[in-house]
Amino acid sequence: MSLYMLRRTGVYLFLSLAAFLSVFPFFWMAVGATNKSTEIITGKMTPGSNLVVNFQTLLSQVDLWRVFGNSFLIAIVSTILTLAVSSLAGYGFEIFRSRVRERIFQLLLLFLSIPFAALMVPLFVMISRAQLTNTFTAVILPTIASIFILFYFRQATKAFPSELRDAARVDGLKEWQIFLFVYMPTMRSTYAAATIIVFMNAWNNYLWPLIVLQTPENKTITLVISALTAAYTPDYGVILLTTVLATLPTLVIFFVLQRQFVQGMLGAVK
Amino acid sequence: MAQTRLDRNEQINGWAFVMPALVLLGIFMIYPILWSLWMSFQVGRGNNFSFGGLANIQRLANDALLVQALTNTIIFFIIQVPIMIVLALLFAVALNDATLRFRGLFRTILFLPCVTSLIAYSSLFKSMFSNDGIINQALMSLHLVSAPIPWLTDPFWAKVVIISAITWRWTGYNMIFYLAALQNVDKSIYEAARIDGIPGWARFWNITVPMLKPVILFTTILSTIGTLQLFDEINNITQGGPGNGTMTLSMYIYNLTFRMMPSFGYSATVSWVIVAIVAVLSIIQFMIARDRRRGA
Numbered sequence: 001m002s003l004y005m006l007r008r009t010g011v012y013l014f015l016s017l018a019a020f021l022s023v024f025p026f027f028w029m030a031v032g033a034t035n036k037s038t039e040i041i042t043g044k045m046t047p048g049s050n051l052v053v054n055f056q057t058l059l060s061q062v063d064l065w066r067v068f069g070n071s072f073l074i075a076i077v078s079t080i081l082t083l084a085v086s087s088l089a090g091y092g093f094e095i096f097r098s099r100v101r102e103r104i105f106q107l108l109l110l111f112l113s114i115p116f117a118a119l120m121v122p123l124f125v126m127i128s129r130a131q132l133t134n135t136f137t138a139v140i141l142p143t144i145a146s147i148f149i150l151f152y153f154r155q156a157t158k159a160f161p162s163e164l165r166d167a168a169r170v171d172g173l174k175e176w177q178i179f180l181f182v183y184m185p186t187m188r189s190t191y192a193a194a195t196i197i198v199f200m201n202a203w204n205n206y207l208w209p210l211i212v213l214q215t216p217e218n219k220t221i222t223l224v225i226s227a228l229t230a231a232y233t234p235d236y237g238v239i240l241l242t243t244v245l246a247t248l249p250t251l252v253i254f255f256v257l258q259r260q261f262v263q264g265m266l267g268a269v270k
Numbered sequence: 271m272a273q274t275r276l277d278r279n280e281q282i283n284g285w286a287f288v289m290p291a292l293v294l295l296g297i298f299m300i301y302p303i304l305w306s307l308w309m310s311f312q313v314g315r316g317n318n319f320s321f322g323g324l325a326n327i328q329r330l331a332n333d334a335l336l337v338q339a340l341t342n343t344i345i346f347f348i349i350q351v352p353i354m355i356v357l358a359l360l361f362a363v364a365l366n367d368a369t370l371r372f373r374g375l376f377r378t379i380l381f382l383p384c385v386t387s388l389i390a391y392s393s394l395f396k397s398m399f400s401n402d403g404i405i406n407q408a409l410m411s412l413h414l415v416s417a418p419i420p421w422l423t424d425p426f427w428a429k430v431v432i433i434s435a436i437t438w439r440w441t442g443y444n445m446i447f448y449l450a451a452l453q454n455v456d457k458s459i460y461e462a463a464r465i466d467g468i469p470g471w472a473r474f475w476n477i478t479v480p481m482l483k484p485v486i487l488f489t490t491i492l493s494t495i496g497t498l499q500l501f502d503e504i505n506n507i508t509q510g511g512p513g514n515g516t517m518t519l520s521m522y523i524y525n526l527t528f529r530m531m532p533s534f535g536y537s538a539t540v541s542w543v544i545v546a547i548v549a550v551l552s553i554i555q556f557m558i559a560r561d562r563r564r565g566a
Contacts, residue, residue: 007470011364018361019379025394025438026382028404032397041400043407085290092287096280101288111299113552115499117520118541121527121534122302122309145294175283204387206502207520211528222389226506229393236397243390254385258378262446265384 029247032240040236054237061238062224063217068245071203071220074139078202079195081144087191090153091179095165105154112147116207124211138212139220143202149194156190157183193264196257200250221246310542312535326539336540338514339522342429346518347497350433351490358441359486362448363478377449381442388439388502395435396422396507425515428508432516435503440496444489451485452478484558491555498544519544 032040035048058064093105123142132138160183168178184191206222213219219227225246228239254261313322330336364370365377383391398404399421406418421427455478463473479486501520504510510517510525519540526537 011367011370014360015364015376015380018357019376021438022379022382022442025391025398028398029394040397041402043402043404045404085294089288089291092284096284096287098281098284101284104288104292108295110552111295111303113495113548114299114303115495115520115541115544115548117499117501117523118306118538118545119299119302120523121538121541122305123298124527125534126302141294142298145291145298147295147299150291175287179287204389206387206389206505207524210505222387225389225393229396229506230509234397239393239397243386243393246390247386250385250387254382262381265443266446266450 029240029243032236033244035237037234037236037238040240050237051241054235054241057235058238058241061228062219064245066217067219067221067224070136070218071222071246074136074205074209074220075199075202077136078140078143079198081140082146082149082198083191083194085144086146086149086194087153087184087187088179089150090155091157091160091183093150094154094157094160108147109151112151120207120211123208127212133212134214134218135212136218139205139209142208143205146198149198152194153190156187160186189260189263192257192260196253196261197264199253203250306538306541309535309538312538314533314535322535326536329536330539330543335514335517335522336519336543339517339519340543342514342516343497343500343518345429346433346436346500347494350436350497351493353433354437354441354444354493355486355490357437358444358489359448359474359478359482361441361445362452363474365445365449366452377445380445383439383441384443386439389506391439392435392503392506395431395438395503399431399507422508423512425513428512428516431507432500432503435507436497436500440493444493447485447489448482451482455481487558488555491551494551495548498547 028045031045031047033054034051035044036050036053039048039050093101119142127133127138132141164182164186165178168182173181204222205220206226209220209223210226213223221242225239225242228234228242310326311322311324312320313325314320361376361380365373365380367373370376386394399406401418401420401422403421405421406415409415410418419427421431459477459481460473463477468476497518499520500518501524504516504518504521505524508516510521523537523540523544526533526540
């Protein structure tokens with residue numbers, strides 16, 4: 001029994017240490033947002049009174065609401081379009097099977113793990129030739145068709161009961177009506193999980209916006225954090241405040257939709 | 271007659287549903303990939319291309335920076351991935367115990383780093399690991415070191431920072447894969463082993479690890495592909511420095527394309543190095559998945 005207790009204690013200690021290390025940066029970030037840069041650098045770990053000043057400094061350096069607006073706009077439009085295009089295709093590949101399309105689908109799977117680094121150069125040339133640099137269209141367009149999400153929807157569609165579709169057909173619904181009024185409501189949880197993944201990816205996207213977006217008024221929140229961090233004398237109070245602001249939306253999504261969140265992460269790569 | 275019309279309708283619908291995705295993938299994925307292949311045989315700066323035959327491939331062979339970037343990537347991979355996977359496995363096994371208290375809380379906390387954006391957390395780590403930052407303060411007040419560790423100005427320590435950062439961000443992510451897999455492991459195997467008096471560690475190595483082998487391989491490959499594409503953290507914490515000590519392939523391609531004298535042809539060639547490695551890994555992954563399906 002005592003050996004059991006000892007081992008138990010060991011497990012709890014191990015997990016508590018891991019949990020501490022996991023949470024500490026969050027704590028550091030929240031506390032840092034309320035302190036002066038000089039205090040942060042010297043390791044102050046108690047909440048300070050500099051939050052308002054940090055906020056004012058941030059507002060004087062960046063058009064924060066505009067930047068947030070840009071991030072939200074890009075993330076929301078990307079999410080809607082990605083979900084629409086990918087779920088249509090996932091449904092199409094699964095429900096209407098043909099040999100040609102099956103071949104195409106297998107071909108797409110080959111491209112599943114093409115690294116973005118390989119696409120970045122030609123995409124940049126394409127976008128600049130189309131004179132789309134520094135537009136949100138350029139940020140959003142290449143991310144809409146996602147093989148990951150398409151694959152995810154096709155897998156999920158396998159669980160869509162064919163009786164529902166047959167019944168809808170008997171009722172005289174057209175195929176697009178079946179998709180819109182039967183499939184979509186039935187697959188709510190699949191859409192929820194995919195929404196979280198796509199929104200997170202778009203919200204956190206860095207490399208492509210960094211390449212495409214150039215003027216300050218078009219920057220997203222990730223670009224702003226990166227620029228603040230790269231400054232010659234970084235103001236850590238302002239940086240940590242900005243990371244808090246950038247992390248809050250995804251944190252809220254996580255706590256509200258924890259189950260779908262984890263499901264999406266597991267599903268999107270299965 | 272009615273049958274063929276139905277068939278034709280199926281065909282039309284089938285294509286209509288998949289067409290938007292196919293068109294977009296064609297324009298923004300297939301076409302750029304093929305173009306990048308063509309580009310990789312072009313030499314010249316900016317928008318002046320000319321066919322260079324194998325010139326870029328020759329340059330590849332003599333590129334010391336590329337070798338360094340590859341070496342760094344391999345170091346990150348060889349050290350970081352095993353640490354992360356062992357930790358994730360230990361967490362998953364500990365949390366899979368139904369008698370453990372605060373399971374949900376521990377799981378949520380350990381998963382929490384996955385919620386942060388790569389840029390946000392790398393800024394956070396940069397501030398924590400700065401020369402007189404909190405990490406050095408803590409180490410010094412605990413008398414573990416006598417002088418501050420040059421985390422970001424020494425190539426070795428900079429690698430340590432990057433490895434710690436990635437481990438912090440991704441361990442919880444891998445953990446949920448193992449937790450999901452452990453839920454499918456038959457509990458009676460463990461019962462039998464325990465009754466036979468097999469100790470905990472032996473149960474872990476001889477039952478859990480072999481049972482989870484497919485998932486472990488899968489997450490290993492996923493992490494490797496991730497390491498090959500490492501960019502956000504590097505660009506934000508070290509910019510590839512000091513002395514190219516944390517330069518990665520993606521960072522190098524970015525520099526070749528947008529920082530130094532742009533040479534699109536050569537950066538496309540370097541990007542195909544990544545494609546080649548990823549392709550090999552994907553084939554391995556595919557074979558594992560096939561074996562698994564056959565085994566099941």
